[in-house]
Amino acid sequence: MTSARLQAITFDLDDTLWDNHGVMERTETGHYAWLDAALADWLERRGEAPAARFAERFPLSAYQARRLELARRYPLRRGDFSWLRERALAALLEAYGLPRSAACLWAARAMQRFMALRHEVSPHPEVEPMLEALGKRYRLASITNGNVDIRRLALHRHFPVAIAAGEMFAPKPDPRPFLAALARLDTVPSRALHVGDSWLEDALPARRLGMQVAWIAAADSGLPTGIHRLAHVRELPTLIEWLERR
Numbered sequence: 001m002t003s004a005r006l007q008a009i010t011f012d013l014d015d016t017l018w019d020n021h022g023v024m025e026r027t028e029t030g031h032y033a034w035l036d037a038a039l040a041d042w043l044e045r046r047g048e049a050p051a052a053r054f055a056e057r058f059p060l061s062a063y064q065a066r067r068l069e070l071a072r073r074y075p076l077r078r079g080d081f082s083w084l085r086e087r088a089l090a091a092l093l094e095a096y097g098l099p100r101s102a103a104c105l106w107a108a109r110a111m112q113r114f115m116a117l118r119h120e121v122s123p124h125p126e127v128e129p130m131l132e133a134l135g136k137r138y139r140l141a142s143i144t145n146g147n148v149d150i151r152r153l154a155l156h157r158h159f160p161v162a163i164a165a166g167e168m169f170a171p172k173p174d175p176r177p178f179l180a181a182l183a184r185l186d187t188v189p190s191r192a193l194h195v196g197d198s199w200l201e202d203a204l205p206a207r208r209l210g211m212q213v214a215w216i217a218a219a220d221s222g223l224p225t226g227i228h229r230l231a232h233v234r235e236l237p238t239l240i241e242w243l244e245r246r
């Protein structure tokens with residue numbers, strides 16, 4: 001039995017094309033340390049340096065606690081992590097003694113730093129040549145729930161379609177970001193493969209739509225038909241060859 005030829009491949013980003021754990025840690029500690037140093041410098045030049053530095057009065061744990069408290073107080077915003085961060089920073093900076101306008105300004109600057117660090121991702125070395133080759137035979141799209149803006153990355157050139165599912169207010173596992181990507185790639189689920197690391201947000205919803213799935217995960221435990229586990233994204237070309245030969 002031969003199935004219809006694959007036309008399109010959609011890719012999750014975080015923890016699929018790169019390892020995201022180190023990135024989030026560096027981003028979290030990095031923007032806070034930047035704020036502490038830049039603020040101390042600014043206050044000293046103004047001759048207003050308080051006895052204790054910002055991060056001494058409010059260590060990273062206090063910032064994290066303030067975000068949790070805000071998420072509880074504003075339940076509709078609990079998934080809007082950038083809003084929670086900026087709001088928590090501004091509150092701590094005001095508590096540190098800054099006037100509200102300066103607190104808001106420094107919070108916004110720290111968030112710019114946060115977003116810059118967030119985009120310092122290193123795709124697995126195999127990804128660039130793999131996308132280059134796949135892009136010649138298939139239409140490619142990215143679908144992410146995260147706050148990476150793929151237009152800020154060099155990999156962007158491989159993806160004629162890039163879906164930011166969080167900004168659509170329909171994050172995966174909602175089927176809409178998948179359907180939007182396939183519509184824009186001018187194909188149907190049965191002729192498309194989705195590649196992602198999350199069982200709940202990638203594998204299940206894509207399979208329910210009738211897509212083939214490459215699930216990147218460490219453990220294998222009796223997968224349903226049409227879901228193919230890969231230990232690493234570098235194994236994708238072999239899977240595609242196998243799918244095309246059936």
Ligand SMILES: [Mg+2]
Nearest residue numbers: 012014015197
């Ligand atoms: Mg992922």
